Amino acid sequence: MRNLRADERISMELRKLYRQYGYLPYKVNQFEEYDLYMRNKRFLTSEHVLAFSDMDGKLMALKPDVTLSIIKNTCDSADTTKVSYAERVYRVPRGAKGFKEIMQTGLEVIGRVDAYAMGEVLMLASRSLAMISEDYALDVADLGIVSGILGETGLGDAQRARLLSLISDKNLHGLKETCAQLGVDDRTAARLCSLVTVYGPFDRTLPVYEQMDLPPACAQALRDLRAVLDMMTACGVKNINLDFSVVNDMNYYNGLIFSGFVCGVPQSVLSGGRYDYLMQKMGRKSQAMGFAVYLDQLERLFGQQRDYDVDLLILYDADAAQEQILAAANAAVTAGRSVRVQRAGETQLRARETVTISGEDT
Amino acid sequence: MDRLINVALPKGRLGDKAYGILEKSGYPCPEMKEDNRKLTFENEEIGVRYFLVKPSDVAVYVERGAADIGIAGKDILLEYKPDVYELLDLKMGCCRMCVAGPKDFRDDPAKTLRVATKFPNIARSYYSALSREIELIHLNGSIELAPLVGLSDVIVDIVETGKTLYENGLAPLTEIVPISARLIANKASFKFKGDALRRLCAQMERTMNL
Numbered sequence: 001m002r003n004l005r006a007d008e009r010i011s012m013e014l015r016k017l018y019r020q021y022g023y024l025p026y027k028v029n030q031f032e033e034y035d036l037y038m039r040n041k042r043f044l045t046s047e048h049v050l051a052f053s054d055m056d057g058k059l060m061a062l063k064p065d066v067t068l069s070i071i072k073n074t075c076d077s078a079d080t081t082k083v084s085y086a087e088r089v090y091r092v093p094r095g096a097k098g099f100k101e102i103m104q105t106g107l108e109v110i111g112r113v114d115a116y117a118m119g120e121v122l123m124l125a126s127r128s129l130a131m132i133s134e135d136y137a138l139d140v141a142d143l144g145i146v147s148g149i150l151g152e153t154g155l156g157d158a159q160r161a162r163l164l165s166l167i168s169d170k171n172l173h174g175l176k177e178t179c180a181q182l183g184v185d186d187r188t189a190a191r192l193c194s195l196v197t198v199y200g201p202f203d204r205t206l207p208v209y210e211q212m213d214l215p216p217a218c219a220q221a222l223r224d225l226r227a228v229l230d231m232m233t234a235c236g237v238k239n240i241n242l243d244f245s246v247v248n249d250m251n252y253y254n255g256l257i258f259s260g261f262v263c264g265v266p267q268s269v270l271s272g273g274r275y276d277y278l279m280q281k282m283g284r285k286s287q288a289m290g291f292a293v294y295l296d297q298l299e300r301l302f303g304q305q306r307d308y309d310v311d312l313l314i315l316y317d318a319d320a321a322q323e324q325i326l327a328a329a330n331a332a333v334t335a336g337r338s339v340r341v342q343r344a345g346e347t348q349l350r351a352r353e354t355v356t357i358s359g360e361d362t
Numbered sequence: 363m364d365r366l367i368n369v370a371l372p373k374g375r376l377g378d379k380a381y382g383i384l385e386k387s388g389y390p391c392p393e394m395k396e397d398n399r400k401l402t403f404e405n406e407e408i409g410v411r412y413f414l415v416k417p418s419d420v421a422v423y424v425e426r427g428a429a430d431i432g433i434a435g436k437d438i439l440l441e442y443k444p445d446v447y448e449l450l451d452l453k454m455g456c457c458r459m460c461v462a463g464p465k466d467f468r469d470d471p472a473k474t475l476r477v478a479t480k481f482p483n484i485a486r487s488y489y490s491a492l493s494r495e496i497e498l499i500h501l502n503g504s505i506e507l508a509p510l511v512g513l514s515d516v517i518v519d520i521v522e523t524g525k526t527l528y529e530n531g532l533a534p535l536t537e538i539v540p541i542s543a544r545l546i547a548n549k550a551s552f553k554f555k556g557d558a559l560r561r562l563c564a565q566m567e568r569t570m571n572l
Contacts, residue, residue, distance in 0.1 A: 094425075094445060095444075137553040137554070169446070169447055169448045170447040170552075171447075173450065173451040241553075245447070262550075263550075265427075266425070266426050266550050267427075267549070
């Protein structure tokens, strides 16, 4: 294990964790029909898809996302499926000018997503973050609250999206201004502003929302959050915050959504939520919830410099006996050391120990 | 982890003004006022490190976590849409993002409108909301020159007093959005240095309202 890169090691540990909770490993094709992504463009974090023509002229894509493929390959049934995956995806990271291969590990529950399933997914999300770093934070929100409040405004989609993006930026001054511009009534404006100002540890923040005067449409969301909080408290999961700046496209997501951070990585490394609407768009009746962990960011977190490239460096010259070199190399490897054999005079690696074998020795 | 608050300030007048507020809010760093070529300035006692960067780069430093917070113009936030929190409107560096052109300009919808700008994303989204087809000409400076020499029909640019425009026979035609400086924060820093950042933000707000 010690020779694995940090992202590979964590990916293995995560898969083991998911497996322990009965999320069966799922393998999806590396290629997918381009059309799948075009139909669900806004579900993707970036609209760019790496496409190419297949042998029969069909337009294919290197997958930028795993969830869509998993849904496509599951059919509606009365049973609940729990799967986990570790896949490479290809997308253009924010602000970047080209595609990047990203290692993504995650899980999905498809079928019936009840209070237990929501709690389990959230617990696994927080355990995943804890595996990366003890200093982590999982921000949870429920889109039911936001849409319950926005539902009373009678605003159109574009205006709702504007308000949502201000909430996501924690932009209180902008939110107040925009509410005034759009003619949102004072009570609703105050409720929206509280979504920006009231956040923090789950157990302290949820009671504040429960006491708040929220529209009846928020009741289900509050019940879901309470159920999840009680489960988290019972299993001793820490570092969970209620924070409504976590938002996602309401055309795909509903209910719980969350986003995870670890100290030392500037962007979120985990994101997930409940996406029943995506299921409906893809013609499925089942409910679904899941999350993905992005491992490409972790390089920086574990990027400590190694002092040595190898344990033993064996240098040999033109006259050295090959049997002798090989024997020395094999002896080191058998003893559990790493070894590099190279001609004397070439650029050397940094080694704990260096030995020279020359023809004169024989 | 680094427990200092890293602050990216824009070089120039806006940065000086923003530092003025920070200084009054209890985050002084005497080194900043010395005439030297240092790139970073630290006050360990108070736990703050400042650095001066090109104004349009502030959001990059903050989004990527090299700075926990920064002061950036709303124009930059609209143009680059960085994934950061926008915590405070500092109500300084105020100006307007405008469409400007020859004083007597009349848009001819039969032609594609040629728009020169330093802010292609703002210009594109403004005109696409109007369903107006445009040809974007991305320039890096002296935008006002473009309509004068026939490079473009109009420009999309920041207008403060409009003096340069008027002196060249141009005028602001439509205001797209008002601009001012904003306090922005990295999303992850806000989780792990939350208390310190919230305190700083509250202090700045108090200083501004004095």
